[in-house]
Amino acid sequence: MGKKYTIGVDYGTQSGRAVLVDLSNGHEVADHVTPYPHHVIDEHLPGSGIRLEHDWALQHPGDYLEVLRRSVPAVLKESGIDPADVIGIGIDFTACTMLPVDTKGQPLSFDPELTDNPHSWVKLWKHHAAQPEADKINEIAAARGEAFLPRYGGKISSEWMIAKVWQILDEAPEIYEKADMFLEATDWVIAQMTGTIVRNSCTAGYKAIWHKQDGYPGKEYFKALDPRLENLTDTKLRGEVIPLGTSAGGLLPEMAEMMGLAPGIAVAVGNVDAHAAVPAVGVVTPGKLVMAMGTSICHMLLGTEEKQVEGMCGVVEDGIIPGYYGYEAGQSAVGDIFEWYVEEALPAYVKEAADKEGLNVHQWLEREAAAYKPGQTGLLALDWWNGNRSVLVDTDLTGMILGMTLLTKPPEIYRALLEATAFGTRKIVDAFHENGVSVDALYACGGLPQKNRLLMQIYADVTNREIFVADSKQTPALGAAMFAAVAAGAAAGGYDTILDAADKMARVKEETFKPNPEHVKVYDRLYQEYSKLHDYFGRGENDVMKRLKRIKKSAE
Numbered sequence: 051m052g053k054k055y056t057i058g059v060d061y062g063t064q065s066g067r068a069v070l071v072d073l074s075n076g077h078e079v080a081d082h083v084t085p086y087p088h089h090v091i092d093e094h095l096p097g098s099g100i101r102l103e104h105d106w107a108l109q110h111p112g113d114y115l116e117v118l119r120r121s122v123p124a125v126l127k128e129s130g131i132d133p134a135d136v137i138g139i140g141i142d143f144t145a146c147t148m149l150p151v152d153t154k155g156q157p158l159s160f161d162p163e164l165t166d167n168p169h170s171w172v173k174l175w176k177h178h179a180a181q182p183e184a185d186k187i188n189e190i191a192a193a194r195g196e197a198f199l200p201r202y203g204g205k206i207s208s209e210w211m212i213a214k215v216w217q218i219l220d221e222a223p224e225i226y227e228k229a230d231m232f233l234e235a236t237d238w239v240i241a242q243m244t245g246t247i248v249r250n251s252c253t254a255g256y257k258a259i260w261h262k263q264d265g266y267p268g269k270e271y272f273k274a275l276d277p278r279l280e281n282l283t284d285t286k287l288r289g290e291v292i293p294l295g296t297s298a299g300g301l302l303p304e305m306a307e308m309m310g311l312a313p314g315i316a317v318a319v320g321n322v323d324a325h326a327a328v329p330a331v332g333v334v335t336p337g338k339l340v341m342a343m344g345t346s347i348c349h350m351l352l353g354t355e356e357k358q359v360e361g362m363c364g365v366v367e368d369g370i371i372p373g374y375y376g377y378e379a380g381q382s383a384v385g386d387i388f389e390w391y392v393e394e395a396l397p398a399y400v401k402e403a404a405d406k407e408g409l410n411v412h413q414w415l416e417r418e419a420a421a422y423k424p425g426q427t428g429l430l431a432l433d434w435w436n437g438n439r440s441v442l443v444d445t446d447l448t449g450m451i452l453g454m455t456l457l458t459k460p461p462e463i464y465r466a467l468l469e470a471t472a473f474g475t476r477k478i479v480d481a482f483h484e485n486g487v488s489v490d491a492l493y494a495c496g497g498l499p500q501k502n503r504l505l506m507q508i509y510a511d512v513t514n515r516e517i518f519v520a521d522s523k524q525t526p527a528l529g530a531a532m533f534a535a536v537a538a539g540a541a542a543g544g545y546d547t548i549l550d551a552a553d554k555m556a557r558v559k560e561e562t563f564k565p566n567p568e569h570v571k572v573y574d575r576l577y578q579e580y581s582k583l584h585d586y587f588g589r590g591e592n593d594v595m596k597r598l599k600r601i602k603k604s605a606e
């Protein structure tokens with residue numbers, strides 16, 4: 051059999067990108083990005099111009115098909131390969147990014163009669179307007195002692211499926227009624243390619259409170275939320291939930307024609323972006339924490355048992371790699387904190403100095419900050435500029451820098467911010483490790499590991515663990531292509547398991563970041579101080595951050 055290929059499509063917040071991958075070695079032969087024509091819709095609905103409320107974030111489902119229409123032919127053309135050698139296609143998506151569909155599986159926003167109602171559109175993962183529903187979901191679950199709550203670190207997020215569905219019911223009961231099903235966008239795109247609706251175990255588990263043994267929470271719970279939701283899971287959330295790597299069906303002839311692919315090739319069941327990255331860095335066994343590092347960090351880890359870990363986002367059987375429990379945690383701001391400093395709080399002389407040397411400001415600050423030894427700045431920061439997602443799960447917490455003097459310099463503050471995010475990751479590492487889900491090494495992908503070596507060394511020193519870095523430009527898309535290879539199967543030139551695919555296709559760079567024992571000692575001392583501040587401000591001893599927010603609100 052000659053060379054075979056699959057295509058992975060990564061659906062991000064702003065754009066979708068397709069990658070054509072050589073199955074013999076995981077080489078990314080060609081890639082192409084399609085920015086979403088309608089962007090993130092957070093102010094006005096396209097067409098009608100209807101104004102959206104604060105905290106809304108929508109997308110246009112047609113944009114997802116546009117990515118397939120433009121990017122798939124583009125990678126085929128760039129690669130010059132014979133399309134007949136592409137044996138499968140897989141996708142990964144932001145999540146929970148969800149939409150209501152009619153009995154034909156068409157988005158309600160495509161219906162001219164419903165298109166002016168914002169609730170008929172796709173709600174993007176960062177649509178945060180369902181917080182009142184999320185609060186009630188948590189309150190009622192806690193009061194009823196629902197068994198699912200500990201699996202989500204004690205809190206269900208407003209970003210997730212049930213809160214978003216309930217917001218639709220609360221604010222637009224007519225849309226709720228018209229919806230035949232609510233789908234994750236990843237499952238909807240797969241259904242467009244195959245003609246069959248199936249749900250994937252990753253989004254069902256992490257975002258819709260589905261459990262492999264117990265299924266969804268019981269009817270009594272949903273009835274306690276709102277009697278109209280009693281039968282939600284049998285009706286509008288119905289559908290088979292199938293594990294990652296399974297084929298969702300063959301590619302429909304009309305979609306094959308649109309993309310320039312052969313009809314009938316395997317289409318892998320949908321997946322989530324951060325989770326797809328895990329096998330793409332070769333992680334298919336426990337003990338290795340994968341960090342998708344960018345504006346925020348998603349932490350993913352495998353385990354052999356279902357353990358309760360404070361503040362994790364969730365644990366789902368088969369949720370990342372079939373056969374294992376997949377754990378997810380996260381920090382809601384990382385790169386965003388560095389960007390805040392650079393954009394909002396940096397003296398002009400630093401920008402001028404960087405310009406003069408032809409460096410960007412981050413590069414200049416990194417070089418200068420690297421000249422300090424751990425502890426030498428005398429600074430310590432709490433990394434809560436965008437609240438705390440793990441382990442405190444509290445969006446009301448805010449950032450803090452301690453220890454400043456008249457002599458404090460910008461690179462010292464920059465270094466303290468890098469260190470603060472590393473301490474935040476150590477909290478997560480410790481929470482897993484101490485609860486029996488071991489973390490022996492770290493694996494990093496995303497934009498940050500390529501951009502800032504000092505940051506990576508600090509993470510190695512603070513966590514006292516070696517860090518392996520992805521050797522792929524598009525790690526989630528590579529993961530999606532690997533799952534497509536598994537959906538196609540070895541007989542077609544793919545692989546029978548994701549373990550086999552990872553063995554041949556996953557790559558990390560040869561160079562790793564190893565902890566420096568001298569630095570580890572100093573950071574251990576600083577981490578003790580970080581932990582004291584973390585608990586003092588984050589666990590209720592001093593709620594000054596929340597009081598400040600209240601005072602601010604009353605002053606507005």
Ligand SMILES: Nc1ncnc2c1ncn2[C@@H]1O[C@H](COP(=O)(O)OP(=O)(O)O)[C@@H](O)[C@H]1O
Pocket residue numbers: 343344345346384385386387388389390412413416496497498501502505
């Ligand atoms: N040299 C740098 N060091 C640290 N952070 C950086 C550097 N350059 C850019 N950033 C930060 O990286 C983030 C973007 O990361 P990236 O992985 O590209 O994005 P995304 O999370 O959107 O995929 C921004 O928040 C930016 O502040």
Ligand SMILES: O=C(CO)[C@@H](O)[C@@H](O)COP(=O)(O)O
Pocket residue numbers: 062063143144145146175322323324344348
């Ligand atoms: O929530 C998840 C994964 O669980 C992500 O899809 C969401 O945070 C979006 O991440 P990106 O901005 O695409 O890195």
